[in-house]
Amino acid sequence: MRNIFIIAKNTLTLEIRDKILYGIIVFGLLYIFFMLFLADLVLKEPTMIKAFGLTGIYFFNAIIALFLGTTSFFKDVDRKVVYFILSKPVSRMQFVLGKFFGLCLVLLLTSAILGVAYVGVVLFEHAGFDWIGLVAIAMQFLEMALFLAFAIFVSTFSSSLLSIVYTSGVFFLGHIVSQLVADAKAINLGGVRLLLVEVLYYIFPNLEKFDARDLAIHAVATPWISFGLAVAYAAAYIIFLLTAAVWIFDKKEI
């Protein structure tokens, strides 16, 4: 446990020194402040200000998660840092978990920075303190954690560039897979083809359930059990991906 903590802490320290990360955060903050201008465009309508803000935070965090998840693990292998770490009494599982939690801490930090800026802008626009918006940001963080786990999983057997392609694909599919099933049923798709779509639906990460933005933007009553199930889903999927990543990494010759 101590090894995981140390690797996580080192990952956090290393990543927050990355100038690219700073660049993304600065652009994220600029976008959040750009909301002040967007707010004027929509006559300061609170629902629309929140929609712009939460979408911006989501996209910038997704870029950060994609950037960190697909480069951090690969960099350690490429720069042979992993030799040094694994020569110590550290197992490969501890290394993978340490990397994952370290990257999650970076994302937590960026979510907090962008979240504070968002709440500040929403308050400035007299739209009140957006507690539910913070819940939506927390759910977005959970989605990003799953996203990171997938990126680490892919990084254990693929190059950095291909990891970006796979992870982006899952990001896109994860959001449209629910719609695909609905559309398949709407056009009366049957037999094996419907079965394939449904298998895809259950096996691929279904990221729609982390979308609490509707709750923050619209008056949609969402039962707390849905949040609980989403958290459990994320935990289960992350455990699955990290277990697979550890097993693949165990077999990898370094």
Next chain:
Amino acid sequence: MARLNGYTKIAVLGLLLALVALLQFEYDATKITLPASSAQTASPFMVRIIDMGFHPAVASFLWATTMPEILDLWNKKTEYFPDLAFVNAVDPKLSYPYAFSVLTLPAAPAQDDSQAVSQADAIGAQGLAVADPDWRIPYYMATNEFLYAKDDQAAAKYYNIAAETPGIPQYAERFSLNFGIETDQRQKTEQLWETIKDSTNDPDTQARAQAYIDHLQDFDYLDAASKQYKAQFGVYPTSTAELVQAGIIPSVPVDPFGFTFIIQKDGTSAIDLSSLPSYISAEPAQ
């Protein structure tokens, strides 16, 4: 290459930036204008698939481009309606486009008031059915019924819905609950415009509401002055100029809509229908 000092470097960078701006300016001047793409070239269904669940944000961005199109109605261009339908299809729960349309459409040119109100009514009814609960939709529908359709019964129905919608501000709730109690029509209308002004961030609507309030208050002002004149001289004045000559008012108020005020035989103020403002006489109502 000679070494440059700090100030020279800044100056060179400034010049290069100016050159970039100049080139942009020149490019804009020579740019070929291609036909603008319309939101109608895509289907809301496709947008909902590829926006990855960001329906409110996408609909809000689309709304920011659709909203100004309402001004085109004055130029007989009606893109506003299909584009509004597109925004509503991308995110049917986004309530503001419905509320904005219900509030603004009756002021836009239409064949007649009833057509404008029925257009606004149809959009409002759709909003009431599918959008987030938003008190402004029934409130503005009620306002249209009262001001334009002169249907107090329908107005009372919508004010009642507005009063029961969560989140209605106190000033609007008070008005909605007391609708029909006021006997003075002018006072009721003035209060109504006050609530409309407070309920919107649209500067054009606010200015329009303020103009109506000023217009109505001018009548109150002249009526009170006329009564004071009668108290002093025993008869009502025959013109607004007499009120100024008697020192009761410093000057005749300037009507925001350009009308000329007169004093009627019974001492009440009114509009001089023989000298309508140029924009009315030049463009008679259709």
